[in-house]
Amino acid sequence: MSKGRKKGSQLQTLLSLAAVSAVLLPVFLLSSPWPAAARDYLELHGVQETGAINLVSAIYLGYRAFDTLGETIVLLTAVSGTIGILSRAGASLAEGYRSSEETLSIAEASESESASVPAAEPDLGSDPGEKALRTEETHTKHRKHKPRRLRTHLLEVVTGTLSPVVLMFGFYVMLYGHLSPGGGFQGGVVIASGIVFLALGNRKESSTKITQASVLGRIEAAAFLMLILISVSGIIQGGGFLDNPLGESVILPAGFIILLNAVIGLKVGAGIGFMCIALLGKENS
């Protein structure tokens, strides 16, 4: 590494540290108390108004459901962007990486050959040794890029056995989000890890449809459509956008929150699982 580059990286580090301290220092030095009006209101009225004991769920699905809708749209955009990049890069990004690397080393080898031929004319004695050394170098380069087997028996057994438990826990976190910590996003992410575990621990004779990318994509699209329909359905009954269409039921006061949690969890789980499986490549599906 050259000295100038080192100096530049040091300057970058100093600049980033200065930026972080400029943002964080006022927060630490501020002596005025935190605003408490919203907190007190939510503590007093949150459970009665939404029926959700878990106040986090009550806020992000009861009072701020519009923001949650925006977040799901952000996730949808991220997933579709990833899939777009992956599909544009051909069958799989990894194949492209390996082939481009190979052509690069081949081009390098031909370049070094053509460069060594005119240089060899003055002194013929040193040429064969140098050439052999260079071919050896390219040879080791080729050997280094040989694909390794990271997938072992251990990984298959552990992920295959663990995935039903993880899926179960994901559905629990998703459906009980109004009572215990958790909710649609958290449960959805746990479900996505369960789906990825299923895909990793998949033996050839026992394949399931849930780990196929097309099925997951369809689930995500259907869940998003359902989310839009649910949020519009309040308007039909004379309420506003994202108003509770179920009304005040006595048995299940948090029914609307459970419904939203389930749809959001399905959408998040299918979307993130879809992204992971598409990134991992075709050999796992």
Add this chain to the structure above:
Amino acid sequence: MTIILLSLILGLGVYTLVSRDLLHGIIALSAISLLSALLFYLLHAPDVAITEAAVGAGVSTVIFVGVIRHTDRKDDDS
């Protein structure tokens, strides 16, 4: 307890930046996620702890290991 967790997270973060073997770096990164999930739980934010454990230790580690399998394990740049 919080100080122990924070210093462990800091040390693992430095190791992740320094290590030349990318697989070791990824394992240190997922350990950071687990420790910070524990930290979030101690700070009375179990929602965030669940998300951090699932995303940081689960999904992102799987993605990184998948990428390493397709590319190179060692960092060539020296």
